[in-house]
Each structure stands twice: as C-alpha cells, then as structure tokens.
Amino acid sequence: MTTPDAPTAIWQRVVAGRWQRRWLPGLTVISLVILARALGWFQVLEWKTLDVFLRWRPAEPPDERVLVVGINEADIQRLETYPVPDGDLAVLIQALSEYEPRAIGIDIYREFPVEPGHDLWLETVGANPNVIAVEKILGFPIPPPALLSPGQVGFVDFPLDDDGFVRRTYLGVLPSLEASDPDRFRFSFALRLTEAYLAAENLTLETGRRDQQAMRFGDTELFRLRPHSGGYVRADSAGVQALINPRSGASPFETVSMTDVIEGRVSAEQVHDRVVLIGITALSVKDLVNSAAVDTENPGLVYGVIMHAHVTSQLLSTVLDRRPMLKAWADGGEIVWIVLWGMAGMAIASLRLPALKYASITLGLGLVGLGAGFGLLWLTGLWIPVVPSTIIFLLLALPGFFLYEATLRSRIEERQRVIETTYDAIHNGPLQSLALLLQQREVLKPAVGSKLEQLNRELRAIYTHLLQESLPQTEQLQLGNQRVIDLRNPLVEVLYEVYLETLKRDFPAFHSLKFKVVTFEPLAVEGLSSDDKRSLCRFLEEALCNVGKHAHAPKRLTVICQATETENLIRVADNGQNPSSSKSDHGGRGTQQARTLAKRLRGKFQRSISETGSVCELRWPIRAIKWWC
Numbered sequence: 001m002t003t004p005d006a007p008t009a010i011w012q013r014v015v016a017g018r019w020q021r022r023w024l025p026g027l028t029v030i031s032l033v034i035l036a037r038a039l040g041w042f043q044v045l046e047w048k049t050l051d052v053f054l055r056w057r058p059a060e061p062p063d064e065r066v067l068v069v070g071i072n073e074a075d076i077q078r079l080e081t082y083p084v085p086d087g088d089l090a091v092l093i094q095a096l097s098e099y100e101p102r103a104i105g106i107d108i109y110r111e112f113p114v115e116p117g118h119d120l121w122l123e124t125v126g127a128n129p130n131v132i133a134v135e136k137i138l139g140f141p142i143p144p145p146a147l148l149s150p151g152q153v154g155f156v157d158f159p160l161d162d163d164g165f166v167r168r169t170y171l172g173v174l175p176s177l178e179a180s181d182p183d184r185f186r187f188s189f190a191l192r193l194t195e196a197y198l199a200a201e202n203l204t205l206e207t208g209r210r211d212q213q214a215m216r217f218g219d220t221e222l223f224r225l226r227p228h229s230g231g232y233v234r235a236d237s238a239g240v241q242a243l244i245n246p247r248s249g250a251s252p253f254e255t256v257s258m259t260d261v262i263e264g265r266v267s268a269e270q271v272h273d274r275v276v277l278i279g280i281t282a283l284s285v286k287d288l289v290n291s292a293a294v295d296t297e298n299p300g301l302v303y304g305v306i307m308h309a310h311v312t313s314q315l316l317s318t319v320l321d322r323r324p325m326l327k328a329w330a331d332g333g334e335i336v337w338i339v340l341w342g343m344a345g346m347a348i349a350s351l352r353l354p355a356l357k358y359a360s361i362t363l364g365l366g367l368v369g370l371g372a373g374f375g376l377l378w379l380t381g382l383w384i385p386v387v388p389s390t391i392i393f394l395l396l397a398l399p400g401f402f403l404y405e406a407t408l409r410s411r412i413e414e415r416q417r418v419i420e421t422t423y424d425a426i427h428n429g430p431l432q433s434l435a436l437l438l439q440q441r442e443v444l445k446p447a448v449g450s451k452l453e454q455l456n457r458e459l460r461a462i463y464t465h466l467l468q469e470s471l472p473q474t475e476q477l478q479l480g481n482q483r484v485i486d487l488r489n490p491l492v493e494v495l496y497e498v499y500l501e502t503l504k505r506d507f508p509a510f511h512s513l514k515f516k517v518v519t520f521e522p523l524a525v526e527g528l529s530s531d532d533k534r535s536l537c538r539f540l541e542e543a544l545c546n547v548g549k550h551a552h553a554p555k556r557l558t559v560i561c562q563a564t565e566t567e568n569l570i571r572v573a574d575n576g577q578n579p580s581s582s583k584s585d586h587g588g589r590g591t592q593q594a595r596t597l598a599k600r601l602r603g604k605f606q607r608s609i610s611e612t613g614s615v616c617e618l619r620w621p622i623r624a625i626k627w628w629c
Helices: 006-038 042-056 073-079 085-096 117-128 189-199 256-263 304-321 331-348 355-380 385-427 431-438 446-470 491-503 507-510 530-550 589-600 623-628
Strands: 066-071 104-107 132-134 153-155 170-171 205-208 216-219 240-243 254-257 275-280 287-291 301-303 476-478 484-487 515-518 556-563 567-574 604-610 613-621
Touching: 006 287, 006 331, 066 256, 066 304, 073 301, 085 104, 085 117, 085 275, 117 385, 153 205, 153 331, 189 216, 189 275, 189 304, 189 507, 205 240, 205 256, 240 567, 254 256, 275 304, 287 304, 301 304, 301 355, 301 623, 331 355, 331 385, 355 385, 355 476, 476 530, 484 491, 491 515, 491 530, 491 556, 507 530, 530 567, 530 589, 589 604, 589 613
Parallel strands: 066 254, 066 275, 104 132, 104 275, 132 153, 515 556
Antiparallel strands: 170 240, 205 216, 287 301, 476 484, 556 567, 567 613, 604 613
C-alpha cells in the first residue's frame, strides 16, 4: 500500500538524481578553479590582464599639477660628465625656485658630493625647504643627503612582482636593518611630494578611518593593498602599499629638459604651483623600471622619474579630483563573482539550442564578463577577477555545446539504426511473403494480384521515405527510381549502389545483356565535397541510363571505377551495334553536365559512339584534387 509520503519521497529522489547529474560536476569544477586561484595558478594571467586593461583606457588630459624635468642624453653631452655635478643641479633648482613651485623632487642619489659646486648645492638646498631628495632603503641602502631633515626625504624603492614588473608602490614602510635609523617609519618619494603639494590645500596626512593601517588626506582614504587583493596571492604587502593607477595616454605630463630650464625656455606658468620632478631620462644611464601598463616609446620600460610622476599624479588626482584608485573586493566578494559566472556557465550548458545560437549566447556572455571587468576598472578603479571567472564560465559552458552536438549526432545515428532495423524487418518479413504470393499470382484473382502489387510498392516506399527524412539534404542522393543513397558512405560503395539500382530500371538494352564486366575499387576522394560526390554519382547514373535507353541489343557491359597512381577513372562501355550512329556527340544536357564536372575537377570527359559500341568516361587527376582543397 502506498503511503501519503510516497510522492514526496519519489520527488526527492528525482531532484537528488538531477542534482548529482547536473549540478554536482559543475560545483566540483568551480571548487577546483577557486582552489587553483588560491594556489596562485592564475596570478600571472591576472597581472597581464590588468596591464592590458590599463593600456586600453582612453587617453586622459595631461596632469597640469606635475612637471617633469628630464636630464636627457643631450643634457649629459652638454655637461660632458656624469653623474651630474652638484653645481649644475644647484643652478637648476635655483632657476625653478624663481617660479615658486610647491615642491621640487630630485630623483637622483646624492649620498656623496659630486664636484664641482658642492658648496653651492648645500646652500641652495638649505634655502629651499620645498626640495625633496631621495634615498634607497631596501636591498642595498643608499642614504639621502646629510643636511636634509627627514621630512625632506622620500625613498624610491618599488616592490617587484614575480615577473619583474612594477604594478604597486610603497607609500610607507619600515626600512631594512642595514639602513640608518631602521626603526623610523619612512615615506615614499611620491607621498612626500603629494604631502608638500596638499599642504597648500590645508590637507594633511592622517591615518585611515575604516582601515587604521591605511593613509588618508582629508576625507579621502587611500586603498591599502593586502596579501590577497585583486589577482595577488600571498603577496608581500609589508608597510603600506597601493596599486599603481598610471595616467593613460602618450603624454600624461609636460616634460622639459634641464637645458630648457637653465637657458630660460620654460615659462613661469609651467612651473608655478606645480610639483616638479627632476630625474634622468637618458637610456644610457638606465634608471628604468619595468611596467607593461604605461604607454612609452620603449615598450615595457619606464624611466624611474616618470613612474614616480605617475604615482604622485595618482595620489593628487585621487584626493583633489576623485579619480578612482585601483582597489579590489574582499576575498568573499571575489569568490561570489567567480561562483556566479560558474553558475552562468552551468545554466548555458543546460540549454539545448542550435549550435549557432548556443555559440552566440556563450560568446556574448563571455564578452559581457570581459567588458564588465574593463568597465569597472576604467570607471571605478575596481579590479575584479576576470581571468578565473572567464575560465570557469568557458569550462562549464563550452562542454554544453559539444554535448549538444554529440547528443544530436547520437540521436541521428539512433534514428538511422531504427530506420534500418525497420527496413530489414519489412524486407525480411512482409516483402518476402509478398514476393512468394506474387510469384503465384496466376492462381489469384486479378483484383487480388493488383492489390498485392500495390501493397508491395507501398511497403518498399517506406524505407525511401524514412531515409529522406533522416539524412540532411546535402548528404543524400535520390536516384531516378526514387532510391535514396547516403553520400556519407565511402564513394566506391555509393557508386556501386548507383550501379546496382540503375540496372534494376526497366530499360530495353538491360534485358539483352549477357555479360557484365565490373570493377569497383576505392577512389582517391581527398578534397571531394558532397556536391562533387553527388555529381559523380549522377554521371555514372546518366552513363548507364544512356546504355539502357540507346544501345542496340548490347551483350556486354563494362563498368570501371578505380584509381591509378595519378588519376581517378569512371568508365562505362557497351558493345551495342550502331550501324547508323553519328561519330560525334551533339552535347545533350547530360553531356554538358559531365563537361562541367570535368572542368571543376580539372579532369577530362570523353564520350564516343561507334558501330561497335559506345564509351563514356571521366578522368580527373589525384594531385589536382589535393591542390584544390
């Protein structure tokens, strides 16, 4: 007896079975992708994607708050020495100071005097408290000039990713033990310049409100990079770090040379109230960092002073213009994003759509995901995990496409097997019984014999109809006797079937044949399309029909289909007597089609009629077919 809870139990089993078949494999793949990301397998791909997205952004106008004074190759040739002497740097600073910049940053190490002009250098730097010098605190430390206060010094070290590229910057850090005063928290060169500029806006550097370890100017809290932010996995996030959001475009900052400043070719408007960065822009000195996100004349290489200008501009634009900093979701948000795209992939895979529509939907959603990643980065600075979400979406969506195709093929093959089984059952059963009855139709009433003939024709038409329905139009050939042939079979088998079916037709000459010399061997079919195969079958059918309709009492029929080392041959010949036949072929429709086929296959067609019989043959080179395809 069925209990009231039986339907519920049955439904639960059905749902559980569906879950195991459809959702469990997908969730397993999602889990594996999330695990692979947690292990850092996609880290480099995510970095490269970030670089590409940053390069794709539209060009921004130059930042008019920043001026770069580059000491280029021409400047070094004019000085006839390197490093740049202290006196020349002092003259440069004096020339700039006349126009009252807010800060002057010198991205050149000066741990030792570089004569001549060291005294002038000391005097000039002492008289300009807005001068910011540099030091190196990581690896092999390089101290700053001795006379400057800690507030006039910033370090220039960049953290490097595992591929050697710079994508993040230090804002502040405790130095290595080898540095002087290792317990003092140091600030970066770009942050010192930003601090000096914003002091005129009554904005000072403070600790963050939401994140006590972050930095803040006014109400703008700077995003602090964590070990797993964005595409990073277990990154060394010592100190306070931020992702670099470089200014897009080929000319992000106005740049002048040292000679331009000293010789007075720089106006007050170019310097006044700006942050001025002085640094080396000569390839021979090799003050370079690797960055694939910055558009430069030397792909992947950025002058150190230009990179510091990008970071300074980024900080100023974030505080004053609300230009977004690069930031990332917390780990939970990124996992949700990946899972959602995995679910989308599973949903797409569950659809049973035609191949073109399925591919269009999959490609469209994939582009939506990439577009969302680029758009969010460009408009809001949000770096989302595009690479793992795209991978999981394609891993789960694409199998659905192939599964649909495989299922469709399987159904077609199954349908074909049913058709063939049905045909065999009819042929070996009712048709055989009918054949026996028809052999005895002399003893049957005429009306009964007629009905049996009609039944015989109807049953034999079943297979033809079913085959027509199951095969695509491009893969079937229908002969004159309504017989349908599958062109997907080997060509030699198809031609032989054409030969057998054509000779069954009720043509006068076929009744007189005593001998049939038949050769069917495999042909070289590389490069032949379904249309080519269909045309070859039509050629053989037409040639045989011409024998059956026009040959006069032939006794022998020769049919050859074979391949030599160089060419394929189809030949039909008979020995019918033609005492009054014309020696020329006037070119009926069948002949014209044969000539067209020969031209398409780069072969030759020949037909001859004589008193001793007729010959119709088609030859085409094997090599030509290989070249043609």
